[in-house]
Amino acid sequence: MGYDKLIIWILEIVAAWVVIFGLQIPLRRSYHPIIRTIVFIIKVLMIPAAALCFVAIEEPMAYVHGDKLTAIYIALAGDIAASVIEYLIRRIGYIRREKSERPACKFVLLGFLSLLLCFGVLIYGIWDSGTIVKEKHVWKAEGLSQPHTFAFVSDLHAGSTQSAGTLREMCRQINDEEVEFLILGGDITDELSTYEDMEDVYSIFWDLDMPIYFIYGNHDRQERAGSLGERTYEDQDLAKAMKRYGIKPLADEYLQVADDLVLLGREDLSSKNRKPWSELKNPYEGQGALIVADHQPLDRKQLSAEESVLQISGHTHAGQLWPLQLVYNAMDIPAYGEYRQPKSLLYVSAGAGNWMIPLRTEERCQWDLITLEP
DSSP: OHHHHHHHHHHHHHHHHHHHHHHHHHHHSSOOOHHHHHHHEEEHHHHHHHHHHHOOSHHHHHHHHHHHHHHHHHHHHHHHHHHHHHHHHHHHHHSOOGGGOOEEEEEEEEHHHHHHHHHHHHHHHHHHHHHEEEEEEEEOOOSSSSOEEEEOOOOOOOOTTTTHHHHHHHHHHHHHHHOEEEEOOOOOSSOOOOOHHHHHHHHHHHHHOOOOOEEEOTTOOOGGGTTTTSSSSSSHHHHHHHHTTTTTEEEEEEEEETTTEEEEEOOOOOOOOOGGGGOOOOOOTSSSEEEEEESSSOOOOHHHHHHOSSSEEEEGGGGGSTTTHHHHTTOOOOOOOEEOOOSSEEEEEOOOSSSSSSSSOSEEEEEEEEEEOO
16 A cells, blocks of 8 residues: 555544544533443444455445445544543542532543544554464374475465565565475455556565465456456466466366375356366375365355365455454354364465455464474
């Protein structure tokens, strides 16, 4: 995000805060505990609503007004935190004063505190979104004769949030590990990525000294670019870039990556070309343990029938904005972490980037270092 867009975003946050805080001044001047409680609950419910509109609803509104939706989210977070502090101050006042003498909080001080808390959420969210950490996992896998270690990187959304320097540092960390191969788990680019962004991100992976395999996400082919005007690169441009930088795409294809290990890279769930699980035939059946790389962890039919040692996915960003991880889990949607399936283990990564805006208030961005042991 450039400085001009950042300034506009900050102004939108301030404007959203002015509206939200200003509308509540008459209520804060009086004392109506029931009405105040109702308003507080409404504000709390608006937090996940704004987050869902931004992250989960892939419609033109989210593409065009994503900055405004996150501005509302941040303004609400700051205002709710100030409301909690205001309530605590009032409760302390109850101990010292008769009910008829309860004073209203000083609006200038409360407003300053509320706005300060907004910027606290903003600073934390930007910092959290721009840091990629390593997450290590060790799992047992039947069918292996020796341990295997590989890396998984998904949901970079190159050009939207992460800097080239951050990506190079992540690649340096991957190179420093004893990694046999890297799986790029989809949404490496998106509709906001320029042709140059696409070329740059794959050229950075060219520095890695290992085989690199790629699966498509729901954004890599810029299928919703019409919401923004037009595509910035075509499918053949993407294919040429991956070939140029030594990256092998897999779309419902099996590949033997070691003598005792097979990788299936799934076409994305959003693609009309994706095959049903029942139509896939493993040509290496009995020749090694099976890993499934599938961008979206949402194919319930596949998860119920799949026989593999591991399915690894991304897509959810672990919710990206609090409390969406809780919302997803409440809806029985795999959001982040390990999920035992009938005949497999599903792991959902938090992803290494962010959707549209450099803001993350859930799990930190990550790349995954995975070891499978016999």
